[in-house]
Amino acid sequence: MALDVFISYAIADKLTADAACAALEAEGIRCWIAPRDVLPGMDYAEAIIEAIEKARGMLLIFSSNANRSNQVKREVERAVHHGIPIIPFRIEDVPPNRALEYFISAPHWLDALTPPLEQHLKHLASTIRLLLSRVEVGSELSQSRSVSGQVAEARGPVMPGSSSVSAGSVNQPRTRGGSTSVPGPGYQHSSNVQPDSRGTTAGVPTATIPRKSNAPLMILILVGTVAVIVAGMVGIGVVALFLIQHAAPRPSSYLNVTPTPRVTVPSTPFVAQTTPTPMSIPSDNYSDAQSALAAAASYEKSGNYEKAIAAYDAALGFDAKNAETLNKRANCYKQLAQYDKAIADYDAAIAINSNSPNYFNDRGIAHWKKGDYDLAIADYNKTLELDPKYAFAYNNRGLAYYDKKDAVRAVSDYEQSMKIDPRYADPYYNRGIYYYDKGDYESAIKDYSAAIERDPNYANAFYNRGLCYQSLKQNDKAISDYSSAIQINANFIDAYNNRGLVYARLNDYDRAIQDYNESISRNANYYLGYYNRGIAYAKKKQYDDAINDYTEAVRLNPDYESAYFNRGESYSAKGDYNKAISDYSVAIHLVPRNADSFNDRGIAYFHLAQYDKAIEDYAQAIALNPNYADAFYNRGNAYTNTGAYALAINDYNVALRLKPNNPDTLNNRGIVYYDQGEFDRAISDYNEAIRIDPTYARGYQNRGLAYQKKGMTKQANDDFAAARKLGFKN
Secondary structure, three states, X not given: OOOOEEEEOOHHXXXXXXXXXXXXXXXXXXXXXXXXXXXXXOOHHHHHHHHHHHOOEEEEEEOHHHHHOHHHHHHHHHHHHOOOOEEEEEOOOOOOOXXXXXXXXXXXXXXXXXXXXXXXXXXXXXXHHHHHHHXXXXXXXXXXXXXXXXXXXXXXXOOOOOOOOOOOOOOOOOOHHHOOOOOOOOOOOOOOOOOOOOOHHHXXXXXXXXXXXXXXOOOOEEEEEOOEOOOOOOOOOEEOOOOOOOOOOEEOOOOOOOOOXXXXXXXOOOOOOOOOOOOOOOOOOOOOHHHHHHHHHHHHHOOOHHHHHHHHHHHHHHOOOOHHHHHHHHXXXXXXXXXXXXXXXXXXXXXXXOOOHHHHHHHHHHHHHOOOHHHHHHHHHHHHHHOOOXXXXXXXXXXXXXXXXXXXXXXXXXXXXXXXXXXXXXXXXXXXXXXXXXXXXXXXXXXXXXXXXXXXXXXXXXXXXXXXXXXOOOHHHHHHHHHHHHHHOOOOHHHHHHHHHHHHHOOOHHHHHHHHHHHHHHOOOXXXXXHHHHHHHHHOOOXXXXXXXXXXXXXXXXXXXXXXXXXXXXXXXXXXXXHHHHHHHHHHHHOOOOHHHHHHHHHHXXXXXXXXXXXXXXXXXXXXXXXXXXXXXXXXXXXXXXXXXXXXXXXXXXXXXXXXOOHHHXXXXXXXHHHOOOHHHHHHHHHHHHHHOOOOHHHHHHHHHHHHHXXXXXXXXXXXXXXXXXXXXX
């Protein structure tokens, strides 16, 4: 299909991207947008690359969300690589991060910062039409030069080719891991053994199948991951409106959690202005500055910051040099994340009154929100110069130091804030986050408890203390704290999510699903709720439900590697190995160095008897993690099925060195010895497997076969009887 424009966007900006797509297509401009234009069954990453290569231009929906999206960065890089012009369409007044700035610092920007969006979309359509006409002329000239100059056709990157599948005797695998359940990240895989389908009359020992990794997969969750993640701990965040009495910002440590908690911190608007409010929302006709200010306060209290700004505009029309009004309008801009406008108002307020510590403190928060930590610290220093007892400024400066990775100064400022105002909860809360990030959960719990003592309605402190208890596996206390956070804030979706994770840890999947339902009901775009509910459904062996939830998580966050991985697990559990391979491949594309994805894709290839491809994937998993016992074990199985017995034994030997007491590995090495006629060595391995697990029916069955080959009929019959007693069936 001929294609004009590829639309690149972060999932959080999907509504804007869809609106832009509709506006362009209404003007006859042919667009490609995911996930709409990804063909069913097509590899998602391959579809993206193919569309970028075919496009004549790329429309980038630019925002802070795009700054954070790894997928957007990859798409922009591919467009630059192929010489495709990029049109950044800015919907938020933020600068590009360094990764994006490297690629898009030169193009002319189209801004859509002021409503209505429709007028900007019309300008966008005309601009893109003009650009495409220029690209078309340029293409014709380029083609003419190529033909006359006999320029060789350029080739894109070559994907790894498929290996041929070697024939060999099939060592029939049993069901996955001895269980049809497919664990997600954070859960242990079953090591139980189920019988093979072959009977004893064939005289063939029964084997165990490839094993999944027991290592937890972490997301984002930040995302990732691990991902999220993401992975790892993310810096502390705070935002607040400030009262004239110097109210401070409080960081809300909202957790986007996979089964292993990670801290991320989006902003939480807090505290309304104390200006007297009228009984009802006022009209927009103001007779004087006082009525405009009263209206602004009312709008601000209701969270309608755009209306509040308009009312402050009116008030400034009556009194343009009122520093307090400028400061209040700046606070509204800050709530809307329009930090440059907020800073401009703070600058104007300070120019009028340079002796107000509030103005410097508030401007410091705006600089901090922009990530300009040094400027924030300079403003907090000025605040403290004007008022050395300003406890909130010490707390806020501590946050800026913490984000600069200067934990020593951060903690010092928190503690100075505590000395000035012993009843102030936030510095205890923030120091608790420092201890949490260090893994010192006991100290963190003490600080969160101190914050709760000072503010019994501090939902975030209950939530963070719950994280600590969750990390310490004190499940009842974690559930209690998450429940307290929910009681204070009934819409605390991350608290529902995390309480669900604790219930899942306790194998109470029904209650876990109830909590995930609560989180999703409050935010239909909460992809972690779908993802974690998918894991719970998979644990209940409701694989279709799990697949539906993983699919929704992927729709909401196309970069979510763990969702692709776990959907692959559920497809594999259903025996749909081709779809599983497709999902593992996307996971590998998103996170190329995750050994589990290669291992598990190898298992899917194994089930399809594509042993050479399985061996390639196991080898890649081992290269990424040389201590990956399961990958050695699985590769040994694949070598066995291709008749490469020496290589199989080598891999089983390494697997046993890494995991000495695994009866499955001993059993399968015994099979290789058996196939080579080395019955005594086979019996020795079966003996060791049975010693490790006296209920290991497969070991008795296979040892009986070896005894039978040696003519030891009584011992063989005794072993066959023991295997049947333990549940082995022919």
